[in-house]
Amino acid sequence: MPPVLLYYAIPAFVFLFCLEAWFSYRENKHFYETKDTFSSLALGIGNIVSGLLTKALIFGLFSLIYRFRFFTLDGTRWWHWAIAFLADDLSYYWFHRSSHYINWFWASHVVHHSSQKYNLSAALRQTWTGNITGAFLFWCWMPLVGFHPIIVLTLQSASLIYQFWIHTETIHILPRPIEFIFNTPSHHRVHHGVNLKYLDRNHAGVLIIWDRLFGTFQKEEEPPQYGLTSNIGSFNPVIIAFRTWTDLIKKARHAGSFRNALLYFIKPPGWSHDGSSLTTRELIDEYERLHPDKPVR
Numbered sequence: 482m483p484p485v486l487l488y489y490a491i492p493a494f495v496f497l498f499c500l501e502a503w504f505s506y507r508e509n510k511h512f513y514e515t516k517d518t519f520s521s522l523a524l525g526i527g528n529i530v531s532g533l534l535t536k537a538l539i540f541g542l543f544s545l546i547y548r549f550r551f552f553t554l555d556g557t558r559w560w561h562w563a564i565a566f567l568a569d570d571l572s573y574y575w576f577h578r579s580s581h582y583i584n585w586f587w588a589s590h591v592v593h594h595s596s597q598k599y600n601l602s603a604a605l606r607q608t609w610t611g612n613i614t615g616a617f618l619f620w621c622w623m624p625l626v627g628f629h630p631i632i633v634l635t636l637q638s639a640s641l642i643y644q645f646w647i648h649t650e651t652i653h654i655l656p657r658p659i660e661f662i663f664n665t666p667s668h669h670r671v672h673h674g675v676n677l678k679y680l681d682r683n684h685a686g687v688l689i690i691w692d693r694l695f696g697t698f699q700k701e702e703e704p705p706q707y708g709l710t711s712n713i714g715s716f717n718p719v720i721i722a723f724r725t726w727t728d729l730i731k732k733a734r735h736a737g738s739f740r741n742a743l744l745y746f747i748k749p750p751g752w753s754h755d756g757s758s759l760t761t762r763e764l765i766d767e768y769e770r771l772h773p774d775k776p777v778r
């Protein structure tokens with residue numbers, strides 16, 4: 482089992498979020514809410530525990546795939562790492578985008594979006610079920626091409642470390658070249674916004690160029706409202722971790738047919754067989770039908 486870089490960064494994460502919470506308190510900014518913060522911390526700890534249990538299995542699977550590799554990119558040359566970084570970041574983009582478009586993945590990822598606050602502690606608010614429901618599938622192609630499993634797991638950790646600092650309202654806009662290339666606090670605030678024009682935008686990990694390339698980029702143009710279009714309404718970490726799963730199972734059981742039941746897990750969040758709830762696309766279409774002179778994006 483390789484050392485997971487992310488775990489070494491935890492003391493720095495805790496120090497920085499305490500610093501931000503103190504700044505927020507001193508300046509009366511209301512970035513934090515006590516119950517919400519404890520809930521984020523508990524979800525972060527649960528994520529570490531589930532990671533300890535599952536990362537070894539994923540490493541084993543990647544090692545098995547690596548035996549059938551096309552090339553050998555074992556990290557002994559600097560450019561192995563450079564290409565691996567791009568490959569990892571691209572994998573992250575599609576994993577994250579799929580997490581917003583397919584209920585099966587959304588039911589895990591929803592945890593990260595469940596806070597109505599936007600602060601460094603919200604970065605720690607992570608799923609407990611992501612690894613066991615197949616998030617790793619998006620990276621399986623990397624050991625097959627020939628990237629050593631240690632490189633893949635190290636870069637996954639590095640990406641999550643990078644994404645910590647962008648969960649803040651204390652940094653507004655950075656110089657233009659940085660905002661053009663990298664995922665920044667401004668771009669990621671958009672990602673956490675439930676304003677119609679912000680829904681399902683900016684799925685990047687480190688490089689925002691993927692969103693620009695694949696047509697999912699949205700600039701921060703108005704103050705974001707944080708959370709979910711339909712908030713979970715609980716600070717209990719167990720409820721937050723499993724609510725969307727139990728909701729999906731309930732909806733599937735009452736779907737009327739096996740086909741509809743299956744569709745609940747494949748379709749985007751908000752999809753319903755009877756129109757009782759709406760997807761992002763349907764919400765936008767509905768708004769634009771009512772306001773034909775005001776396109777959302």
Ligand SMILES: [Zn+2]
Pocket residue numbers: 577581590593594672
């Ligand atoms: Zn997301």
Ligand SMILES: [Zn+2]
Pocket residue numbers: 593604648669673
């Ligand atoms: Zn985030």
